[in-house]
Amino acid sequence: xxxxxxxxxxxxxxxxxxxMQYYVTQEQGTExxxxxxxWNNANEGIYVDxxxxxPLFSSLDQYDAGCGWPSFTKAIDAKEIVEELDTSHGMVRTxxxxxxxxxxxxxxxxxxPGPTRMRFCINSAALRFIPKEDLEKEGYGEYIKLFS
Numbered sequence: 700x701x702x703x704x705x706x707x708x709x710x711x712x713x714x715x716x717x718x719m720q721y722y723v724t725q726e727q728g729t730e731x732x733x734x735x736x737x738w739n740n741a742n743e744g745i746y747v748d749x750x751x752x753x754p755l756f757s758s759l760d761q762y763d764a765g766c767g768w769p770s771f772t773k774a775i776d777a778k779e780i781v782e783e784l785d786t787s788h789g790m791v792r793t794x795x796x797x798x799x800x801x802x803x804x805x806x807x808x809x810x811x812p813g814p815t816r817m818r819f820c821i822n823s824a825a826l827r828f829i830p831k832e833d834l835e836k837e838g839y840g841e842y843i844k845l846f847s
Contacts (some may be wrong), residue, residue, distance in 0.1 A: 707822075712750055712800075720749050724802035725728075727794070732767025735823035739763065745775065745842050751800035753779050755826065756819065757845055764811065764818055765825070771819040772811055775842070780819075783789040791799060795819060802840040 713721060722728035731789040732738070735747070746756040746769070754773040764770035774780045778798060784793035785806065804825045811818030829837050831846050 709785070716835040717824070718751065720824045724750055724800075724804075724824045728822075728824075730768075730803075730822050730824045735768065737769040737823040737826060737828060737841060738767050740769065740828065742828070744829050744847055745834065745839060745845070746826040746828055747839070748797040748802050748804075749801055749825055749827050750780075750802045751797060752827070753799045754822065754839065754842060755797065757842075758831075759845060761810065764820065766820055768805065769821050769823060770811065771821065772813055772815065772817055774819065775845075780804075795823075796814065810845060 716724065719730055723730055740758070740761070743758050745754050745758070747754050754775045757775055760771045760773050762770055762772065773782065781796040781798050782798060783794045785792045795804045795807050796802060797804055802825055805819065805821035808818045808820060809816045829839055831843070834840055834843050
């Protein structure tokens with residue numbers, strides 16, 4: 700079930716996001732492939748929800764799936780990821796949303812590497828990247844251990 704944001708939170712969200720970030724996270728949009736910020740990011744760090752700031756994915760679990768969007772094999776904390784049935788556009792897919800802010804993030808497919816075959820195909824516009832060297836300064840110091 701989707702969360703209902705209070706009017707103040709809704710207005711703050713709308714003010715703090717770019718048009719593309721709002722379209723993706725609040726209107727279940729999709730940004731263009733290969734024309735987004737993180738599809739080929741090779742830096743170490745974590746990705747957080749652009750709306751709530753909650754940690755979602757690590758660069759350690761990112762790989763090039765050739766699809767034009769950032770792809771990950773797993774989430775940092777599975778409790779922050781919500782999976783929902785998506786039957787839009789004549790397809791049956793698994794939509795991925797953030798638990799705290801109920802942001803649309805992207806979709807989950809089972810064509811990835813490894814034993815789980817999970818591929819979280821995520822819109823860059825739903826993410827903020829925190830480089831490894833800035834984790835402490837940005838308040839995410841507990842995640843430095845991921846890169847030890």
